[in-house]
Amino acid sequence: MTAAVPMENGLLLAAVLFVLGLIGVLARRDIVFVLMSIEVMLNAAGLAFIVAGARWHQPDGQVMFLFILATAAAEVSVGLAFVLELHHRFKALDVDAASEMRG
Amino acid sequence: MTSAFYVSGVVAVLATIGVVTGRNAVHALLYLIASLFALALVFFTLGAPFAAALEVIIYAGAIVVLFVFVVMMLNLGPKSVAQEREWLRPGVWIGPAVLAITLMVELGFILSHGRRPGPTIRVVGPTEVGVALYGPYMLGVEMASMLLLAGLLGAYHLGRRHRSGTDAVDGEETRRGEARLLETTAGGQKGEDR
Amino acid sequence: MLSLLWLVPALPLLGFLVLTLVGFRLPRLGVAVIGVGSVALSCILAILAAASLLMAPPASHSYTQILWTWLRVGSFAPEIALTLDPLSLVMIVVVTFVAALIHLYSVEFMAGDESFRRFFAYMNLFVASMLVLVLADNLLLLYLGWEGVGLCSYLLIGFWYKDPVNVAAANKAFIVTRVGDTAMAVGIFLLFTQLGTLRIAPLMGRAAEQWPVGSGMAVAAAALLLGGAVGKSAQLPLQTWLPDAMAGPTPVSALIHAATMVTAGVYLIARTNVLFTLAPAVQLVVAVVGAATLLLAGCSALVQRDIKRVLAYSTISQIGYMFLALGVGAWSAAIFHFMTHAFFKALLFLGAGVVIEALHDEHDIYKMGGLRRQLPLTFWTFLIGSASLAALPLVTAGFYSKDLILWQAWSSSIGSAWLWAAGVLGSFLTAVYTFRVVFLTFFGDAKLQVSKKPGMAIRIPLVVLAVLSVVGGFVETPRFLGHASLFTELMRTTLPAASEAVGRAGDELTFDIIAASVMLVGIYLAYLVFLGSPRRFEDVARAPSVAALRRFWFAGWGFDWLYDRVLVQPYVWIAHRDRNDVIDQSYRGIAWLAAASWRTLSRTQTGRVRWYAAGIAAGAIIILAIVVFRT
Numbered sequence: 005m006t007a008a009v010p011m012e013n014g015l016l017l018a019a020v021l022f023v024l025g026l027i028g029v030l031a032r033r034d035i036v037f038v039l040m041s042i043e044v045m046l047n048a049a050g051l052a053f054i055v056a057g058a059r060w061h062q063p064d065g066q067v068m069f070l071f072i073l074a075t076a077a078a079e080v081s082v083g084l085a086f087v088l089e090l091h092h093r094f095k096a097l098d099v100d101a102a103s104e105m106r107g
Numbered sequence: 108m109t110s111a112f113y114v115s116g117v118v119a120v121l122a123t124i125g126v127v128t129g130r131n132a133v134h135a136l137l138y139l140i141a142s143l144f145a146l147a148l149v150f151f152t153l154g155a156p157f158a159a160a161l162e163v164i165i166y167a168g169a170i171v172v173l174f175v176f177v178v179m180m181l182n183l184g185p186k187s188v189a190q191e192r193e194w195l196r197p198g199v200w201i202g203p204a205v206l207a208i209t210l211m212v213e214l215g216f217i218l219s220h221g222r223r224p225g226p227t228i229r230v231v232g233p234t235e236v237g238v239a240l241y242g243p244y245m246l247g248v249e250m251a252s253m254l255l256l257a258g259l260l261g262a263y264h265l266g267r268r269h270r271s272g273t274d275a276v277d278g279e280e281t282r283r284g285e286a287r288l289l290e291t292t293a294g295g296q297k298g299e300d301r
Numbered sequence: 302m303l304s305l306l307w308l309v310p311a312l313p314l315l316g317f318l319v320l321t322l323v324g325f326r327l328p329r330l331g332v333a334v335i336g337v338g339s340v341a342l343s344c345i346l347a348i349l350a351a352a353s354l355l356m357a358p359p360a361s362h363s364y365t366q367i368l369w370t371w372l373r374v375g376s377f378a379p380e381i382a383l384t385l386d387p388l389s390l391v392m393i394v395v396v397t398f399v400a401a402l403i404h405l406y407s408v409e410f411m412a413g414d415e416s417f418r419r420f421f422a423y424m425n426l427f428v429a430s431m432l433v434l435v436l437a438d439n440l441l442l443l444y445l446g447w448e449g450v451g452l453c454s455y456l457l458i459g460f461w462y463k464d465p466v467n468v469a470a471a472n473k474a475f476i477v478t479r480v481g482d483t484a485m486a487v488g489i490f491l492l493f494t495q496l497g498t499l500r501i502a503p504l505m506g507r508a509a510e511q512w513p514v515g516s517g518m519a520v521a522a523a524a525l526l527l528g529g530a531v532g533k534s535a536q537l538p539l540q541t542w543l544p545d546a547m548a549g550p551t552p553v554s555a556l557i558h559a560a561t562m563v564t565a566g567v568y569l570i571a572r573t574n575v576l577f578t579l580a581p582a583v584q585l586v587v588a589v590v591g592a593a594t595l596l597l598a599g600c601s602a603l604v605q606r607d608i609k610r611v612l613a614y615s616t617i618s619q620i621g622y623m624f625l626a627l628g629v630g631a632w633s634a635a636i637f638h639f640m641t642h643a644f645f646k647a648l649l650f651l652g653a654g655v656v657i658e659a660l661h662d663e664h665d666i667y668k669m670g671g672l673r674r675q676l677p678l679t680f681w682t683f684l685i686g687s688a689s690l691a692a693l694p695l696v697t698a699g700f701y702s703k704d705l706i707l708w709q710a711w712s713s714s715i716g717s718a719w720l721w722a723a724g725v726l727g728s729f730l731t732a733v734y735t736f737r738v739v740f741l742t743f744f745g746d747a748k749l750q751v752s753k754k755p756g757m758a759i760r761i762p763l764v765v766l767a768v769l770s771v772v773g774g775f776v777e778t779p780r781f782l783g784h785a786s787l788f789t790e791l792m793r794t795t796l797p798a799a800s801e802a803v804g805r806a807g808d809e810l811t812f813d814i815i816a817a818s819v820m821l822v823g824i825y826l827a828y829l830v831f832l833g834s835p836r837r838f839e840d841v842a843r844a845p846s847v848a849a850l851r852r853f854w855f856a857g858w859g860f861d862w863l864y865d866r867v868l869v870q871p872y873v874w875i876a877h878r879d880r881n882d883v884i885d886q887s888y889r890g891i892a893w894l895a896a897a898s899w900r901t902l903s904r905t906q907t908g909r910v911r912w913y914a915a916g917i918a919a920g921a922i923i924i925l926a927i928v929v930f931r932t
Binding site: 009010011012013014015016017019020021023024025026027028030031032033034036037039040041043044047050051054055057058059061062063064065066067069070071073074075076077078079080081082084085086087088089091097 | 109112113116119120123124126127129132135136139142143146149150152153154155157158161162165166169170173174177178180181183187190191194195199200202203204206207208210211214215218219223226228229231235236238239240244247251254255257258259261262264265266
């Protein structure tokens with residue numbers, strides 16, 4: 005094939021997406037949105053792996069991406085179960101509502 | 108190919124911004140799906156068709172659908188949109204933005220070293236990935252399956268409904284708590300009802 | 302017999318232990334028997350050991366008995382070892398003999414006191430410590446004895462502790478001597494680090510080999526040891542504690558503050574005479590200190606009203622004579638004077654005790670009078686003691702010892718005419734103040750009636766000491782009077798002889814006659830002023846300049862005032878400023894800091910997930926920064 009995109013650009017894209025996800029995690033108060041932002045971050049990490057794998061022409065990048073996918077799936081299922089529990093208990097989806105520690 | 112990469116990249120970034128700043132949960136999820144699709148395309152341009160397929164099927168097709176289910180179950184309506192508007196004042200973004208920008212600058216600095224022209228793309232197909240998975244990464248596969256099992260059990264346990272009273276301990280507490288709640292409210296109206 | 306040397310200090314120590322641990326079960330008689338018996342036995346053993354040493358002298362004229370090794374740290378292994386040589390021989394015989402007599406006296410004197418047992422326990426401990434000090438083979442053991450006698454002095458001065466005045470006097474004694482003790486300790490450290498041993502005989506040998514005459518080390522070591530001696534022996538500038546120490550019972554004053562403890566400094570200097578010979582400047586300081594002190598104390602004794610305070614200042618003055626002797630190289634003369642002084646000073650104190658008790662605890666001599674007829678035995682023994690103190694020619698022990706010192710002060714190669722003149726003037730003052738007391742107390746009209754006459758336990762010591770005050774001097778007479786030199790001969794093996802000066806003419810007879818006549822003039826003056834026509838002199842005494850001088854001398858030349866201004870007031874001022882205790886604040890500051898950090902750190906536990914996520918992000922940023930920017 006033709007000369008492709010430099011690896012750094014791919015990683016840069018991954019970095020941008022990761023940082024955006026981070027902003028979402030830190031700034032949003034609704035739990036569902038926080039979880040969504042975490043998914044964005046995981047995705048960005050996966051992208052970084054794929055880029056690396058493409059650089060070296062090896063399947064290892066995709067393999068890692070698969071594992072990240074599996075992790076994300078498990079995490080989402082448990083996380084959303086938590087969301088339901090939280091909603092049932094506090095009648096609100098505020099992530100700060102569950103803090104009983106007085107700092 | 109390269110232009111596809113850059114275009115998809117821009118789309119992904121814009122869609123992600125939509126996810127992060129959205130007020131309506133369902134709209135945000137739709138933006139997320141768009142972002143995931145764009146990323147799948149990026150994977151494809153990088154010569155990883157299998158990953159692209161998986162991204163669409165599992166991520167956009169299962170995980171985001173899970174999100175949609177939960178959002179629907181929670182029945183978040185216009186009330187939640189208004190609340191989100193209240194919570195997302197401009198001032199809220201400052202702190203996270205500072206941290207994020209600092210991190211971005213560092214990452215950019217790291218990545219700006221050693222710029223070399225990109226290598227050629229060789230498509231790494233599913234066969235190769237499969238061989239790698241069931242070869243050197245065998246153990247990882249087994250662990251991933253165990254992780255999924257754990258996730259399954261956790262979700263099951265956490266997601267059990269208590270109101271039906273089938274759960275002996277929790278149901279008992281809930282019923283007692285509810286009874287007490289009814290009593291106090293009834294007691295408040297004592298003069299009128301009893 | 303010599304192998305029983307260890308019993309000499311051990312018996313009084315055993316007496317102390319028995320009296321302390323089981324003494325409260327014993328009747329008065331038992332306590333007295335143990336108290337007096339232990340010291341008496343010790344005295345007998347000391348005399349036997351002395352005889353043994355003198356009749357069959359070992360090669361180096363000294364006998365060392367090593368009991369056990371005290372401690373062992375690297376190359377430092379001091380032992381509990383006792384050395385008997387002529388110097389320590391004289392010391393232990395005198396100390397135990399006088400102590401035994403004073404213990405016997407105390408049986409009757411302290412008979413009415415409720416703390417009878419405690420008294421004898423402390424006295425026994427004191428005798429044990431003093432014997433350890435004198436018999437010690439090395440400086441560390443000597444320091445142990447030194448501290449022991451200091452402790453017992455404190456305990457016994459403050460014996461009647463319910464009265465805060467006594468306690469204050471005890472504190473003063475301890476603290477002032479502590480200053481000297483510290484100097485001495487530093488001196489011992491110096492000697493050990495420089496010369497590697499603390500055993501006295503090898504130490505002196507090494508010092509003579511390694512340190513040239515006048516070297517800085519020798520001067521430093523000698524000066525520090527002199528500091529210790531000055532403290533314990535109540536010489537300038539640490540003499541302020543002894544007059545106040547008279548707050549203790551009279552036997553204590555007799556034993557500790559007249560005969561034994563205060564002479565420990567003299568013993569120390571005599572023992573380490575090699576060091577002082579190596580540091581002539583310090584030896585001169587010893588002589589000057591002695592001369593100055595004897596004059597200062599003599600003047601102060603002249604105007605005191607309390608009979609015991611007169612004797613206290615007299616003690617300071619007489620020890621000044623001993624220091625003077627040491628300073629001019631007359632080592633054996635100093636020890637000779639110590640011996641005679643122990644006899645007559647103890648006698649004078651015991652007699653004063655009888656007078657005080659007989660007059661219902663009256664100390665003021667101006668309120669006494671005419672006791673000659675009421676207490677005849679006391680009068681005669683006191684008179685003999687006073688004569689010996691004033692050095693009445695030919696018939697008293699004091700004459701021989703004091704005039705020997707005066708002669709050596711003139712004739713020694715490091716003596717001088719000034720020192721001799723100071724000594725003679727001091728002799729004059731001694732005669733005046735001594736007979737002032739005699740005339741005011743025993744002569745004249747009786748102002749108070751005697752209530753209690755002394756019994757046998759008091760009379761025997763008085764008589765024995767009186768006899769010794771007369772015959773004790775005959776062991777060392779001048780050339781023109783038979784030239785007995787038993788004492789010098791005895792000391793020859795341990796103390797070097799005083800050197801004779803060239804070029805200072807004079808012979809002993811002339812100087813003795815001068816000294817004797819000065820002394821007789823003094824007695825006559827005392828007679829005139831205090832007995833003959835007191836009224837004439839009272840007008841003189843009332844004149845403002847004389848009265849001011851009297852007040853100045855009465856206050857001991859203002860040393861207490863000086864020390865109060867220079868040392869006590871600044872210290873109290875600092876303590877006041879430090880009321881909130883700066884050091885304590887730093888500890889509290891640490892606690893406060895811990896609490897403050899707790900408060901700050903617990904702020905970070907907000908319980909909010911986003912806060913924790915931000916923490917993780919910040920941590921990641923920092924670590925990335927470190928990794929990236931380290932290169």
